Amino acid sequence: MPLNLSKLSKTSLLDTEINPREIFNLLPNKHAKYKYPRDVQSQVWDRWLGRRADRDLVVKMNTGGGKTVVGLLMLKSCLNEGVGPAVYVAPDAYLVTQVVKEAADLGIAVTTDVGAGAFLQGKAILVINIYKLVNGLSVFGTTDTGVKIPLGAVLVDDAHACLSTTESQFTLSVPAGGEVYKGLMQLFRDELLEQNDTKLLEIEDGASDQEMLVPFWAWHAKGLQVSQLLTDNRTSDDIKFSWPLIKNHLGLCRCVVSGIKIEISPRCLPIEAVPAFTEARRRIFMTATLADDSILVSDFGARPELVEQHLTPNVANDIGDRMILVPQEIDPTLPESSLKAFIKKKSAYYNTVVIVPSDFRLQFWADVADLVVKAENLEVAVEQLKTKHVGLVVMVNKYDGIDLPNSACRILVLDGLPQARRLYERIETNLLAGSEHVIGRQIQRIEQGMGRGIRANDDYCVVLLMGASLTRTMFTMGARQMFSPATRAQLEKSSEVAEQLGSGLDELDSAIEVCLQQATDWKSVAREAVANISYPPMGTVRPMAVAQRVAFDNASIRNYAQAEGALQGVINQFADKEASGVLGWLKWQMAEYVQFTDAVRAQQILKGALQLNRRLMRPIDGLDYEKLDAKDMQQAHNVVWTLKPFIGKKTDLLVKLNGILDDLAFLPDNANEFEAAMQDVAAFLGFRAQRPEVEFKRGPDVLWAVGNLRYFVIECKSGAVATKITKHYANQLSGSMDWFVQRYDHTCKATPVMVHPYRVLEAAAAAHVDARIMTIDKLAAFREAVRAFGTAVAGRLENLDAEQAQRLLEHHKLTAERLLETYTEAPRQG
Template sequence: MLDDSDEEVIHPREVFFTLDREPRFSFPRDIQTEVMNRWFDNRDQPDNIIKLNVGSGKTLVGLLLLQSSINEGKGPALYVAPDKQLSQQIINEAKALRIEVTDDPRDADYAAGEKICVVNVYKLFNGKSVFGVGASKINIGTVVIDDAHACVSTITDQFRIILGNTKEAYKKIFQTLSEDLISYNRATFLDLQAGDPRAYLEVPFWSWDAHQNDILKALHESRLDDELQFTYPLLKDILPQCRCMIGGQYLEIEPYFPATDLIQSFRRAKRRIYMTATLADDSVITTHFGANPKKIENPIVPTSSQSMGERMILMPQELNSDLTVADVRALLVELAEKVNVVVIVPSEPAAEGWKNDADQILMGEDVVDGIETLRNGHVGLTVLINRYDGIDLPADACRVLVVSDLPEVSSYADLIDSEVLSGTAVNLQRQVERIEQGMGRGVRSNDDYCVVLLLGAKLIGRLRSREGQEMLTPATKAQLDLSRKIAKQLSTPSIDEIRNVIQQCLDRDTNWIRVSKKVLVGIKADEELRLDSGKIALRAAFDQARSNQHKEALSILDKAIDETEDVQVKALLLARKAAFQHAIDADGAQQTLIAAHKMEPRVTKPLHGLAYKKLAPATGQQAASLIANHNDRFLDPTDMKLFADSLCSDLRFTPETSEKFEAAVNDLAWFLGISGQRPEKLYRDGPDNLWALPNGTFLVIECKNGVTAGDGIAKKDAGQLGQSMAWFAERYPASTAVPVMIHPERKLGQAASSVNGMRVIDCKELKKLCKNLKAFAQQLTDPDIAGIPSKVAQRLAQFELNADAFVNAFSGATKP
């Protein structure tokens, strides 16, 4: 008989050599060995972070660490993947290694430590989790969270209640909160009541707190509904620490952070191993998984250079600002005849422009089957809607990857927070990380290659900024710099010349291969975690509030507020402090909120003490103000022209885009050297937009870009503009204003009356405005014009963008 020693092999590298694996697994790579050695030395630490780029063999490492833990008696061992597709890939690799696996947590061999269980993140984190909510069920000894950043969005969704406005619970909650919502923002309440899909607001924390019993009862009565059975059990005991956002079509309830510790087996696991890519923000390991930030300060990052695939990263509109998305789309359609082209867009409306050329458009449950089709052969052009992570597109599955437009937020809470943090490093970091996640979908091993195209003026502007460049990972920055260097050898390249550059990668040009590999030599990941101290403090305060330790929560936030320099971030922290403070000092909470609002008017508005700050025209001439604004913001003429293009991309008559549109109207004023304000957004009263022209006249602007043309200007909308003019007269009694409505048509609808002096910017006029704006921006790319006030003033007049000409040039009177 063979003598099999009782002593188990526990070092993961040695475990590898005991496996009857397939021949392709000859030796662990140096980078894998280094990671396994370092983990083995720190394996008894409850939380370990391993940072490995795509193509470094994370799956093999994760499986070996779990098998090592089983051999050491630290099972059961659980491997968690972002989705079903990746779960199956892990199972396939385990079988090739001859490691015993199962996908059933109830498998007796899993409990006995005979098999590793592989599940997707949904299975672990949900209100009916077999791993226990409130009480421990199936045990976990060691758990690997693979691609932890990709798991975050799923976990957040699992801790979010979404109720459509036809659901009984929605109706009861809306009715319960109605009186407070009327008091807080009457105009938005009426839009919510009418089911307007553009309307939303966050329920003030004092109202949410006052109605906890009724809200809990409404949710409890509907707890067996499909919308609640997997989410309600996770939120029912932490509702006081939740936020509620109500929209015209649905409402959302979610905690400030996912309370993943409610899954008892996960919280009690002896070892938790987080495998991540080298992305910009590692705070999620604490904020979403609950790891102690002081215990994860030394992540396992290979000291040797990490191998990754080859990417040619191009921004066509940076290389030639005259190129349009249509130009690039035509090129992609041509390329898709021979290779698989995948385009990632942020939303369904963004996918509309691609539908006539796409061979498949994938979102939601369709993604898995669609990706499998790509992996099995040539498809052509595929559009993915809002999928920046959690998918693999190796080798011929994707040879050209396009990230089109800025990623959009996926919830009301994220939308509200992003508005408050607009322009901050925190917001930019979120966007850059999401973009970089998307860029990584097409290269999944160190011998893979892919062309990555980045489209959209806003997206390019973010990545071209100094701050955006600093937030890119070293490998991505090196690849982007190389690609730009090669492409810029051509002066203002045409679309055909850009195609020729792309073909260098696709045709495997030997010079391109050599320099693309050379640029990655010696690039190493940052060995320190990137933790956002504000987010870490908020999570700690959230945990204290859950335990009714509100004074401790406030103390944590006070320290974070004192240490924060960014005014907008400080305002958000103060607003969060006010929400926690309300439980023990309601009056003090309102004072804290007033302080927050003085710093950033887009935070929750306090009950009282909110004074309107009047808008004053910019001092000096319009051209001089414009030059000063541009000098403060833009890196170069290309940056300025891309900004103008991004304004025009947002100034469109499209449903459910009111926030983007109104923000663009405000930014347009700034771009032209005019003072602008959004009173309704900032103060819950007044018009959507207010412009103070240098000639002393004001424009009171109501934006109706989401309405459908055909029925004319509705009586309600005309009445709203009249109310805004009354608001203006009360606050600016000595000034004159022109009432302006941005609406698809100038015709008055049934029973609607025109406001005295009313002007309308309709579809035709808005197109003319954007055409003139782009032409004006093109003129400003000439250095002999851009910095000279007299010449800028001439161009403003030429394109009718000066204060004296603007209204008559781009609007008309109403029609009966």
């Protein structure tokens, strides 16, 4: 009689075993590549098993550590224990496909159909993207509908990427030109005019590089009209997916207007609007690079004490080999065009992927790209890279969500700093410029991008970081400490490599080939660099993020005093430890909540916040202007004083200067960066500068005090596309001169300067009699003169004195008088 092997199978055990490692071993049809679980996977499973009943768990594993397998087996364990249905949430449709493939190779039952009986009965894991779970018409239910599909276990993979999408889903965005946009602009026009009339006029003219925050007192006072307008249009495509998520918290939202759209978003995400997620018995957040876990608390509403107790492998050395180089650190004088040509040459031998932050930066690479990748061809492009030599591939803003193992990507280039995604993020980046809050967010996205090229611990890849803004961020004090331990170790070892290199591309090439050819000595050094690296014992949750979440949750149930108290507590806690700008930002948020109970005191708190951070909105009764002194200023002495901190740090100085000068470019959507660079370059040249429009909500974009009671009143039009100076721009410069005359006495002399690509006035425009224009050619010449001056002083920092500085300023025509003569010209009537 033949044996009935089915009676001997362990199928029943496969569906009842709870230990993920044992389930892995029991899988009968898994691919041969899954012979044994990796040590790091077993270590995480063992730790998870002991804490699986905790409602919120964070799992951290290095890129290439096998997170998908870990996640699928944990969810399978949940189903076996009766904690279902179970959902695996990925950031996008492409990664859903990858998870489904992995599950098929393992032999684990999954489905992408929300209505599948196997999912609803807890017999298969549902794999979906975050959009499916979080939207105003979610099939899982919203606040209005209640829970439609109760969930036992939810696993959020690539939590940082999913958070980005979740923030977008909770942001109501309406394009310019529509009824809602026009209605909101009309509703708040008077209050926006009071904040900054010039900026509002530019927004009304369609400027995409300007944004304004509606004052919180105006938003509070006109909440009913806003609600009526949005309710009347709630079925429109722009509103219907976000409206159900935010409508119950509209009073706790912020509204940002720009020339191309208006965005309305809550101060923290009211994630309870997706009750199936908030009421799930188990929530698991998986991440590779989220060194700061605070946003899991502020956005996903996870419990901070559980988030801090993250689950990790024993060691963090399960990471592929990366040589991470910053070419412009090795040679600050290296032109980007030469570096581009070098990278193109290398791509003839190795698949090379370049990640750029925007379509605009894509243009720089367009002439050498073998393939440009966007959402519509992403999956095909990745498969091509995995199966053949493609060459130089450029991807736009794809810092997460793709796997490029082995020869799919041997050289990875990150060109430029990832850009803020939402209008409020742009506002916040400006308010907190240079703070740990902003730099940490930027570092996190940089590290996400750096992880695309290695997907296993036996993989290897060269990572090149380029672009002045990215390089400058990497050199910011404390920035490298914000990377994960393994990446930080690889950065430090790569820096040691860089220190041995001379200038020039040949030196760079020799270092790159050491990694790409996997030289025995390099492999040994690379493994040693991460050999003893471990994860931090506890996750990082910033007290500020906890306070913001507590304040929001209290305000949501109208406990405004408790909301104020939460923020006041953290302000007191960090009064002597945190930058003044951040403390001012927190006080401004406190004023937002106080507005609900005491409008007068809210204005008083806002005034106190402005003493700490001049970039915040102005109070109802305005601001007192603080004059910029130009009487006893000595330019050359100021240069020497400014450069003292860079003695012994020549490269740091040149990297910082290159970053400033690269921001001085005629580009769309970079008005804030351009104006900040104009302020910074003034300090570098020994002048004093301020940004009156930003700091006091009135006046020119930038004001330079250049000595002897002389000033430059500067209007920056870096995003201008017209070939002539418009009447509006000309009037704006004249208006800024009027502002100056009203605030400075007759002993002070000012020259009006406009930075604009062209100097020709349109027929209806009349320029101020003393106006000067810094055109595209003049700006380029000015940049190069400052760069040459910087290189010269960097070579003599240890012995630089005022006499030498003066000679160099005169040689490069950068004294106040020569600067105007050389780098600006008079406007011309068209």
